[in-house]
Structures are given as structure tokens and as C-alpha cells.
Amino acid sequence: MADSTVMEKLVSLCKRRGFVFQSSEIYGGLGSVWDYGPLGVELKKNVKDRWWRAMVHARDDIEGLDAAILMHPRVWEASGHVAGFTDPLVDCRQCKNRFRGDDPRIKGTPGEPDAQCPVCGTRGSLTAPRLFNLMFKTFMGPVEEQAAVVYLRPETAQGIYVNYQNVLNASRQKIPFGIAQIGKAFRNEITPGNFIFRTREFEQMEMQFFVAPEAASEWFERWREWRMQWHKDLGLTPARLQWHQHGPTELAHYAKAAFDIQYEFPFGWQEIEGIHNRGDFDLTRHQEYSGKKLDYFDQAANRRYVPFIVETSAGADRVALTTLVDAYREETVEGETRVVLGFHPSIAPIKAAVLPLVKKDGMPEVADRLYHDLRAAFPCFYDDSGAIGRRYRRMDEAGTPFCVTVDGETLNDGQVTVRERDSMQQVRVAQAQVDAYIRERIR
Numbered sequence: 274m275a276d277s278t279v280m281e282k283l284v285s286l287c288k289r290r291g292f293v294f295q296s297s298e299i300y301g302g303l304g305s306v307w308d309y310g311p312l313g314v315e316l317k318k319n320v321k322d323r324w325w326r327a328m329v330h331a332r333d334d335i336e337g338l339d340a341a342i343l344m345h346p347r348v349w350e351a352s353g354h355v356a357g358f359t360d361p362l363v364d365c366r367q368c369k370n371r372f373r374g375d376d377p378r379i380k381g382t383p384g385e386p387d388a389q390c391p392v393c394g395t396r397g398s399l400t401a402p403r404l405f406n407l408m409f410k411t412f413m414g415p416v417e418e419q420a421a422v423v424y425l426r427p428e429t430a431q432g433i434y435v436n437y438q439n440v441l442n443a444s445r446q447k448i449p450f451g452i453a454q455i456g457k458a459f460r461n462e463i464t465p466g467n468f469i470f471r472t473r474e475f476e477q478m479e480m481q482f483f484v485a486p487e488a489a490s491e492w493f494e495r496w497r498e499w500r501m502q503w504h505k506d507l508g509l510t511p512a513r514l515q516w517h518q519h520g521p522t523e524l525a526h527y528a529k530a531a532f533d534i535q536y537e538f539p540f541g542w543q544e545i546e547g548i549h550n551r552g553d554f555d556l557t558r559h560q561e562y563s564g565k566k567l568d569y570f571d572q573a574a575n576r577r578y579v580p581f582i583v584e585t586s587a588g589a590d591r592v593a594l595t596t597l598v599d600a601y602r603e604e605t606v607e608g609e610t611r612v613v614l615g616f617h618p619s620i621a622p623i624k625a626a627v628l629p630l631v632k633k634d635g636m637p638e639v640a641d642r643l644y645h646d647l648r649a650a651f652p653c654f655y656d657d658s659g660a661i662g663r664r665y666r667r668m669d670e671a672g673t674p675f676c677v678t679v680d681g682e683t684l685n686d687g688q689v690t691v692r693e694r695d696s697m698q699q700v701r702v703a704q705a706q707v708d709a710y711i712r713e714r715i716r
């Protein structure tokens with residue numbers, strides 16, 4: 274299957290089955306903004322829940338936070354976003370397409386006669402790069418002209434930095450400790466695309482770990498290892514994950530070291546998470562711009578310092594897309610194509626479907642009771658319409674790991690058939706044991 278075909282099929286499946294819809298579709302859609310449907314919202318929530326459990330609930334040294342999207346405008350001056358969060362924008366005067374100035378498809382130097390448009394092929398039609406700030410602006414206050422300009426945050430990290438002392442005092446943590454947050458971020462990307470890979474509104478899962486300066490490198494290495502393991506534990510194919518180290522030209526001027534975790538998408542290796550040793554840049558800048566002291570007093574060592582920060586920054590939408598791409602497969606079974614989303618059971622939107630073999634002989638009643646029992650434990654789906662084979666296929670496409678079928682025998686022996694999505698193997702399980710059987714396997 275050609276790589277572009279895989280993405281086309283996935284986008285179509287996502288719409289058909291209710292994972293992802295284009296925003297405002299009935300009005301023709303809004304560029305690179307997407308809505309999550311019934312299955313998609315469960316998938317993304319499962320990804321975020323797994324992250325929150327691993328980062329906050331399973332650790333004593335990380336606290337959670339939910340900061341507001343709108344922040345004081347000075348935050349973005351301190352962070353460097355007002356002056357520096359820009360991409361070079363290049364227009365083609367001929368075909369009107371827009372590109373990032375660093376688009377590898379552009380041949381020659383934009384603005385010079387030799388430069389060639391990668392879409393229409395015209396020479397000399399590309400403008401010189403203009404710097405374009407990626408932050409969305411809006412106005413706070415009723416009268417636009419007098420109101421303060423505020424920004425929709427382009428990352429969640431700043432909400433953590435400005436609350437660092439509040440959290441430290443309230444939680445009575447000591448360094449080393451971290452603050453984790455999941456929330457929306459907005460970037461007016463010049464070239465968004467590849468479905469939900471690069472969008473203008475997205476969600477980040479970020480954690481900032483505050484450490485003593487001399488301990489930063491060691492913590493950086495630990496976080497690299499833990500974060501890669503987290504992606505593997507999601508069920509992603511290990512061979513499709515790799516590290517990309519930022520070279521001197523990619524590294525932010527303040528950063529001590531940065532690595533991206535990349536996944537091999539059908540459109541190439543791309544970043545899904547960044548792990549950065551940010552030094553003391555962030556807190557030093559906020560100290561400077563706010564006039565408030567943000568240093569830390571280490572009582573045991575009797576010394577003061579501005580903590581270094583090790584950041585782990587992942588996109589919830591990007592990771593959700595990664596799980597979809599990694600899970601998608603087509604197989605031929607008895608001469609027919611079977612489309613499967615082979616999700617790790619812990620992130621599958623629906624854990625089990627309950628299916629009466631036929632709509633008579635008391636089977637629907639038993640199935641309905643079982644469905645209501647199981648629904649109390651995990652998300653389930655009841656389906657009694659169509660041939661059983663077709664119902665199995667529908668659940669394979671939704672990524673449901675188990676189908677539980679009530680048949681004629683169930684009424685005699687109290688057992689049901691549990692079919693496993695990937696192997697398609699079927700086992701007989703006592704009705705009373707189904708809950709425990711599935712629960713053990715979706716953990």
C-alpha cells in the first residue's frame with residue numbers, strides 16, 4: 274500500500290467511524306482544525322489518562338496543574354515568544370501558495386530569481402521570507418481599540434513556570450520535583466497539515482522538572498529513558514520510534530540539550546515529543562520581567578539557586594494520531610479484507626461489544642443484562658443488527674479488543690463466547706467470569 278493511501282484510508286475511517294471530523298464541516302470546514310467524535314474523544318482521553326497516571330499519580334515528585342489559556346501579555350515577552358516565535362513565510366506570486374522559508378522542497382533562495390516554487394515550478398516567483406509570528410492575538414475588554422492585547426497560549430509550559438512558586442509552597446515539595454499539565458495550545462501554523470499531526474489548535478501534555486543546576490544532565494537522561502518507555506508501553510511498534518538529537522542550528526539559544534522522540538509516519542519520521550534541558554532560562558527571565566524572586570533555598574545545603582528545568586513536551590493529538598497509524602492494518606481473511614485498528618486494549622475506545630447471536634430465543638435479554646453489567650466496569654457497545662461476521666468486522670474497525678457473543682448454548686450452560694480481536698480466537702467463558710476475564714486483559 275502506498276504511504277499516501279494509508280493516510281487517506283485512515284482519514285476516511287476516522288470520519289466514517291466517528292474518530293475525527295473536520296471542524297465546522299457543514300460550512301466547508303476550517304483549515305487544519307479538527308473535532309473528535311465519539312470514538313476519538315475516548316481514544317484521546319485514554320492517551321491523556323495514561324500520561325496523567327504515569328506522570329502524576331504514579332509518582333510522589335510531580336504535582337498536577339490546570340492553568341488558564343489566557344495569561345498576562347508580559348509572560349510572552351519574558352518567554353521570548355513576542356520577539357522570537359516566528360517562522361519565515363514565503364509566498365508564490367504565481368500560484369499563491371504559501372510555504373515556510375525553510376521548506377526543503379524550495380530550490381534556490383526565496384526572493385532571488387533562481388528560486389523555484391515547489392508547487393507550480395515557476396522560477397523567480399517566490400517572495401523573500403517575511404517573519405510571521407505564530408501566536409493568535411485577541412482582545413481583552415469590551416472596546417477593542419482600548420482593550421489589552423492578549424494571546425492564546427502557544428504552549429502550556431509558561432503556565433507552569435509562573436505557578437512554580439505557588440505549587441512549591443502549596444505542595445511542600447522540595448527540589449527535585451515536577452509540575453505536569455495537559456491543556457490546549459494554539460499556533461497559527463503556516464503550513465499545517467497531515468490530518469491531526471500539525472493543527473492550529475491542539476493539546477499538549479507537558480511536564481517541567483525543577484532540579485539543582487549540577488543535577489540537570491542526569492535528570493535529562495532519566496527523563497529521556499522514561500518517556501521513550503512510555504511510548505513503547507502504549508503499544509507503539511518499537512522499530513518505528515527513534516531519537517533525534519537537536520544539532521547546533523536547531524537548538525534554542527538557551528537550551529543545554531534537546532532530543533525529540535520521532536515516529537515513522539507514512540509521511541516520514543516526525544517529532545511526537547521533545548525532551549529539553551532548558552537550563553535556568555525560564556525562571557531567570559520571569560524573575561527579570563516580573564520583578565519577583567523565583568530562586569530556591571536549599572535548606573540542607575544552605576544555598577540559593579535558580580533551578581534548572583528539564584521539560585518533557587508531547588502533543589496529545591499527535592500521540593493519538595500515532596496510535597491510529599500504528600494500529601491500522603488490513604488483512605485478508607477467507608478471501609475478504611479485514612480492516613483492524615489493533616490498539617493496545619488500555620487505549621481502545623470501546624473495550625468490549627456484547628452481541629446476541631440472533632434477535633430471538635431469549636438471547637437479546639441475556640445479552641442486554643450482560644451489557645449493562647459490563648458497562649459499569651468499562652466502555653461497552655451493544656449490537657444486535659446484521660450477520661455476526663459483519664458485527665465482528667465493525668468492531669475490528671473500531672479497535673474493540675473483545676466481542677462477547679450470547680448464543681443458544683448460553684441459555685443452557687451459562688457460558689458466552691469471547692472473541693479476541695487480533696487472533697480472532699474464541700474461548701468459552703462463564704458469564705459471571707466475563708468481567709474479570711476482560712478486565713485482566715485490558716489493564
Ligand code: ATP
Pocket residue numbers: 428460462469470471472473474475476477544545546547586587588589590591592
Ligand atoms: P514542530 O517542529 O513539529 O512544529 P515543535 O518543535 O514546534 O514541533 P514543541 O514546541 O516542542 O514542538 O511542542 C511540543 C509538542 O507539541 C510536539 O512534540 C508536538 O507533539 C506538539 N505540537 C507542537 N505543535 C503542534 C501542532 N501545530 N499541532 C499538533 N501538535 C503540535
